[in-house]
Amino acid sequence: MTLCQYRRFRPCDGASYDSGVEVLNVFGGSRLQGDVTVPGAKNSVLKLMAAALLAEGTTTLTNVPDILDVAIMAELVRRLGCTVAHDPEAGRISIGVPAQLNHRADYDLVRRMRASICVLGPLLSRCGEVDVALPGGDNIGSRGLDMHVGGLLRMGAQVLSEHGYLHATCGRLHGARIWLDFPSVGATETILMAAVRADGVTIIDNAAREPEIVDICRMLVDMGAAITGIGTSTLEIEGVAELQPVTHAVVGDRIVAGTWAVAAVMTRGDVSVHQVDPDHLRIALEKLQECGAQVSNLEDGFRVQMDRRPLSVDVVTLPFPGFPTDLQPQFIAMNAIADGAALVTENLFEARFRFVQELARLGADVRTDGHHALVRGTTELSGAPVEATDIRAGAGLVLAGLVAEGVTTVYGVGHIDRGYADFVPNLRNLGATVERAEDSALF
Numbered sequence: 001m002t003l004c005q006y007r008r009f010r011p012c013d014g015a016s017y018d019s020g021v022e023v024l025n026v027f028g029g030s031r032l033q034g035d036v037t038v039p040g041a042k043n044s045v046l047k048l049m050a051a052a053l054l055a056e057g058t059t060t061l062t063n064v065p066d067i068l069d070v071a072i073m074a075e076l077v078r079r080l081g082c083t084v085a086h087d088p089e090a091g092r093i094s095i096g097v098p099a100q101l102n103h104r105a106d107y108d109l110v111r112r113m114r115a116s117i118c119v120l121g122p123l124l125s126r127c128g129e130v131d132v133a134l135p136g137g138d139n140i141g142s143r144g145l146d147m148h149v150g151g152l153l154r155m156g157a158q159v160l161s162e163h164g165y166l167h168a169t170c171g172r173l174h175g176a177r178i179w180l181d182f183p184s185v186g187a188t189e190t191i192l193m194a195a196v197r198a199d200g201v202t203i204i205d206n207a208a209r210e211p212e213i214v215d216i217c218r219m220l221v222d223m224g225a226a227i228t229g230i231g232t233s234t235l236e237i238e239g240v241a242e243l244q245p246v247t248h249a250v251v252g253d254r255i256v257a258g259t260w261a262v263a264a265v266m267t268r269g270d271v272s273v274h275q276v277d278p279d280h281l282r283i284a285l286e287k288l289q290e291c292g293a294q295v296s297n298l299e300d301g302f303r304v305q306m307d308r309r310p311l312s313v314d315v316v317t318l319p320f321p322g323f324p325t326d327l328q329p330q331f332i333a334m335n336a337i338a339d340g341a342a343l344v345t346e347n348l349f350e351a352r353f354r355f356v357q358e359l360a361r362l363g364a365d366v367r368t369d370g371h372h373a374l375v376r377g378t379t380e381l382s383g384a385p386v387e388a389t390d391i392r393a394g395a396g397l398v399l400a401g402l403v404a405e406g407v408t409t410v411y412g413v414g415h416i417d418r419g420y421a422d423f424v425p426n427l428r429n430l431g432a433t434v435e436r437a438e439d440s441a442l443f
């Protein structure tokens, strides 16, 4: 396969962790009320674990979420030659990075978690060579890698795609000016991690600005990297010879926090969400205010109160600081029971509307056309069996189940486990009636 074919590469659906029998039974009708604490962000911790590879010695991460993807990433770095001490209950992981790393990330792990691609930059920087299985597309879209590869080529790497693997080599990477066509989170991270130890200065224009990018930049700076423009769309990185291991606390998960906020609105509840920066969710929280919710800042988070049926609200997904695509399914679920009609536009992942077919099984009225979805609110959803096709679709379906009449059985629980730590206990603490069960009807 040639490089220009990356965007069309779609292997089998690699992201299926469904045990086939485990389900979530959600009993509709509860009002969520109380406090919930958000763990570190999935989309940060995985990259921080990869960034640890850049420095020999032991890097420790705290505020680590207890989710399946962290376990997969831990296995990946172990296979690269690291020692990993993971204490899920304490939310702590220590990665002992040796002087010599293996440079191959195998398909059996990459197919389970496409974020494994984030070892590309660090391994190339440390080993001068890397083989990473191509992750392909998944249930939310085709998910190209052209910008990752284009950036590395500009920095002097040679990159080949053969037999399902991306093979990259370099003598030494050198700095370059790199303009991204789109502020891709993953491409920004790959180039950033390749650039911190390269010769000279790298400038990434149109870089992603997500809080998770800021988090990795902060950790890299603590490790000794020279990065300016953090949090802006131009990152300037001056390569240094060596980085040092550090201890770093993972930024709070704004998507998990946003999921709780939407749950509060849908159930006409009152939920205080802790250990997250509300500025990381500004647009989403303002949208909830437009729906009629009261949102107030807390010292370490925010509180959402709602006492009526929400009003519909239009949403357009965009890179940060725009509305996050990872909250789009939850907002569709909310609009499905809202007063009025809403137009939801998805600009990042072309297949993210797939889940509306499942939502329709609960009685939602959603019509999609390309990257737009028209959601007409209905006063009542009715419980039914549904299938989660990805993490956020799973969250959206559980939220819909909370307000549907009767029982909603959500299959594909493994997807939810990838991103939501202690989802069921947290829901229960807030007053929901939900259980994790074996689906005996199948056998």
Ligand code: EPU
Pocket: 007, 042, 043, 044, 046, 115, 140, 141, 142, 143, 144, 145, 146, 147, 148, 149, 182, 183, 184, 185, 186, 187, 210, 325, 326, 348, 349, 350, 391, 392, 419
């Ligand atoms: N894209 C390309 N070529 C590239 C890179 C990206 O065409 O070289 C396209 C993608 O196909 C997609 C768009 O650009 O259409 C955005 O992709 P981006 O690279 O920004 O996303 P990502 O790094 O693959 C991360 C999160 C996603 C989150 C997006 C956007 C991780 C592990 N994943 O993905 O999280 O939706 O950024 O914020 O960090 C989730 O948590 O459920 C999830 C999907």
